[in-house]
Amino acid sequence: MKDDPRTIHVDEFLPHPPAKVWRALTDSALIARWLMPNDFQLRIGHTFTFHGSAMPQAGFGGTGHSEVLDFAVERMLKIAWNAGPDDRSGLRSTVTFTLEPEGTGTRLFLAHEGFDPDDPYQVAGRRFMGGGWPGVLRRVAGVIEETASGVG
Numbered sequence: 468m469k470d471d472p473r474t475i476h477v478d479e480f481l482p483h484p485p486a487k488v489w490r491a492l493t494d495s496a497l498i499a500r501w502l503m504p505n506d507f508q509l510r511i512g513h514t515f516t517f518h519g520s521a522m523p524q525a526g527f528g529g530t531g532h533s534e535v536l537d538f539a540v541e542r543m544l545k546i547a548w549n550a551g552p553d554d555r556s557g558l559r560s561t562v563t564f565t566l567e568p569e570g571t572g573t574r575l576f577l578a579h580e581g582f583d584p585d586d587p588y589q590v591a592g593r594r595f596m597g598g599g600w601p602g603v604l605r606r607v608a609g610v611i612e613e614t615a616s617g618v619g
Contacts, residue, residue, distance in 0.1 A: 472584035475597045477577040479604040483611045485566045488573045489541040491607050492564055497614065501606040503531070509544075511535050525595055526555030526588030542566055548579065556588035575604055 481488055491497045495507045503517040517531035527550060534547040543565050550558040560581030567574040577600055582593040 472590070472593065473580060473582050475577070475579040475582075475593060475600055477600045477604055479575050479577075479601065479607075480569060480572055481575055481604075481608045481611070482572040483608060484571065485541040485568055485573045487611050487615075488566055488575060488607065491611050491614075492544055492566075493538075497610055500613075501610045502603060505533075507533075507535075509535065509538060511537060522592070522595060525592035526550065526557075527592065528554045536561065548581075556586065556592055558582070558589055558592060575607070577604060 491501065493507070493509045495505055498505050498507055503519040505517045506515045507513075508515065513535045515533050515535075517533060519527075519529055519531065521527060521529035530551050532547075532549045532551055535544075536547055537543070537545040543563065545561055545563040548558070548560045548562045550556045558581070560579060563576075563578045563580070565576040565578075567576070579596060579600065583589045
């Protein structure tokens with residue numbers, strides 16, 4: 468598949484069943500452990516924020532503005548992933564997590580779509596996030612393991 472400058476695709480196998488992966492993707496406290504602090508609620512139309520570190524090179528001020536766009540329990544979660552009103556990037560994108568059972572685990576696909584290849588801040592943001600998303604998805608597995616073992 469040809470690299471699309473408007474999209475990031477990640478495919479990660481997690482050695483956990485879809486129900487556990489789904490919980491990690493939709494529980495605000497668990498999301499904070501593998502991604503960023505947030506006020507997420509699993510409800511279509513719910514707007515929420517992520518609070519992370521500013522990345523001036525990518526025009527990101529540190530707060531991501533999001534909305535739950537769609538979901539199918541234990542199968543798919545789609546959220547808006549937008550820059551703040553004062554961020555230089557002006558990013559208006561979506562992140563879709565798709566879960567597929569595979570053996571005793573789950574194949575987790577991520578599609579982060581909507582980058583403008585003509586905007587230097589969004590190009591930088593895609594480069595940073597493209598390198599970061601694989602590690603983020605691996606952290607999902609770590610959070611599931613810690614939760615199962617009683618850590619945290």
